[in-house]
Amino acid sequence: MTNDDDHHAGNAAEGREGKAERDAAAKAVLDNMARLRALRLAREAAMPQAATSSKARRAKTTASTAKRGTKKTEDDKPRPLSEWLADQQSSGHRT
Incomplete structure (x- = not known):
């Protein structure tokens, strides 16, 4: 055997040890x-009422937002760009 053969044999042994360590680390993580x-x-199974109350709070918040009128309705359609540009020019804005 030459020095190159010894070097390659050592790398193979280190490679197997390294793979075993990586496999053990991956198994520990999993x-x-x-x-x-x-x-x-x-x-979560022990506290199902907590999940229900957060959903109720979220629904209450959504309902109050709708009452304030901040939510878009189906009748609100976006204006065409040409109308918006004409409005900007007539109000003195430069585009």
């Missing part, structure tokens, strides 16, 4: 993600 997902799902 296991942790699964554990955290299970904890989150258990917490």
Whole structure:
């Protein structure tokens, strides 16, 4: 064997060790993600009323926004650009 053969053999062994370490790290990450997902799902299952109340708050906010008139209605159609430009010119704005 020459020096080149020894060098390549060492790289192969290091490559296998590196792959095993990467695989172990990836498995640890996946296991942790699964554990955290299970904890989150258990917490959400234990508190279903909290999710319902946030949906109710969101619906209440949307209803109050509609009452103020900030929400567009179906009758509101955008003006053509030519009308908007004519309005800008007649009001003194330069385009």
